[in-house]
Amino acid sequence: xxxxxxxxxxxxxxxxxxxxxxxxxxxxxxxxxxxxxxxxxxxxxxxxxxxxxxxxxxxxxxxxxxxxxxxxxxxxxxxxxxxxxxxxxxxxxxxxxxxxxxxxxxxxxxxxxxxxxxxxxxxxxxxxxxxxxxxxxxxxxxxxxxxxxxxxxxxxxxxxxxxxxxxxxxxxxxxxxxxxxxxxxxxxxxxxxxxxxxxxxxxxxxxxxxxxxxxxxxxxxxxxxxxxxxxxxxxxxxxxxxxxxxxxxxxxxxxxxxxxxxxxxxxxxxxxxxxxxxxxxxxxxxxxxxxxxxxxxxxxxxxxxxxxxxxxxxxx
Numbered sequence: 115x116x117x118x119x120x121x122x123x124x125x126x127x128x129x130x131x132x133x134x135x136x137x138x139x140x141x142x143x144x145x146x147x148x149x150x151x152x153x154x155x156x157x158x159x160x161x162x163x164x165x166x167x168x169x170x171x172x173x174x175x176x177x178x179x180x181x182x183x184x185x186x187x188x189x190x191x192x193x194x195x196x197x198x199x200x201x202x203x204x205x206x207x208x209x210x211x212x213x214x215x216x217x218x219x220x221x222x223x224x225x226x227x228x229x230x231x232x233x234x235x236x237x238x239x240x241x242x243x244x245x246x247x248x249x250x251x252x253x254x255x256x257x258x259x260x261x262x263x264x265x266x267x268x269x270x271x272x273x274x275x276x277x278x279x280x281x282x283x284x285x286x287x288x289x290x291x292x293x294x295x296x297x298x299x300x301x302x303x304x305x306x307x308x309x310x311x312x313x314x315x316x317x318x319x320x321x322x323x324x325x326x327x328x329x330x331x332x333x334x335x336x337x338x339x340x341x342x343x344x345x346x347x348x349x350x351x352x353x354x355x356x357x358x359x360x361x362x363x364x365x366x367x368x369x370x371x372x373x374x375x376x377x378x379x380x381x382x383x384x385x386x387x388x389x390x391x392x393x394x395x396x397x398x399x400x401x402x403x404x405x406x407x408x409x410x411x412x413x414x415x416x417x418x419x420x421x422x423x424x425x426x427x428x429x430x
Contacts (some may be wrong), residue, residue, distance in 0.1 A: 130182050251380060258391055290320045
């Protein structure tokens with residue numbers, strides 16, 4: 115996506131390596147169908163096509179998948195011609211990219227490539243629907259840590275491609291004091307104070323589910339309040355009380371969270387919260403159907419090493 119650096123290159127490299135190990139077996143691995151039926155010298159061209167309309171994400175991983183497959187097979191690397199970029203909203207049938215190179219590379223890479231692009235584009239498309247629902251309210255949609263293990267960097271990038279915002283990448287970059295932390299520490303104030311003393315460089319967020327807890331969190335010096343599972347009336351009153359209390363002092367970010375739906379999104383946003391956090395962006399988004407279509411006109415047919423037509427084939 116223009117202006118977005120995307121997932122860290124090392125994260126992409128690791129993700130693709132693990133995904134290929136799953137599909138091919140331990141490196142270098144093998145594709146028994148392609149390697150039996152396609153001559154390694156054959157070349158071809160294929161289009162990556164969106165079968166559904168939606169917001170696109172994950173194209174950033176395509177070259178890495180192709181390169182790792184080529185390197186594992188000891189074949190020349192494929193080339194990619196881009197027709198759209200991550201973050202583009204497309205119609206069904208849109209060609210996203212064209213890949214050209216050894217047919218072995220294209221076919222071995224196909225499923226891993228499509229799994230990642232389809233998953234990321236599904237997250238981006240779901241996020242895009244939320245951003246459209248919030249247009250004009252001033253509120254933004256946030257993701258959570260409810261991500262697919264191993265896919266966090268890609269899924270959070272996909273949220274950004276859909277117009278959403280990343281809340282925190284993990285447990286290391288922002289402190290979030292939730293109910294269990296309060297129980298363990300003894301109080302909100304003690305929990306916040308402990309974080310301030312141990313990790314003074316991080317922002318401190320506090321989860322509250324009652325208006326009086328918001329006051330306690332503000333007294334403790336929280337930078338950000340998560341207003342959890344509040345109905346619209348309670349949310350409206352809590353936001354108003356916090357804004358009145360902090361007027362002229364400094365802005366405290368407020369986030370609605372818990373049991374949010376698209377149907378209710380705008381109503382919640384209009385209470386005055388800054389953010390709506392939606393775990394479903396990453397844990398429940400359906401994939402966007404993306405396919406790889408090999409152009410039969412582009413395939414150079416080579417038969418070296420393959421059984422002749424009609425020849426007997428030995429079976430184990």
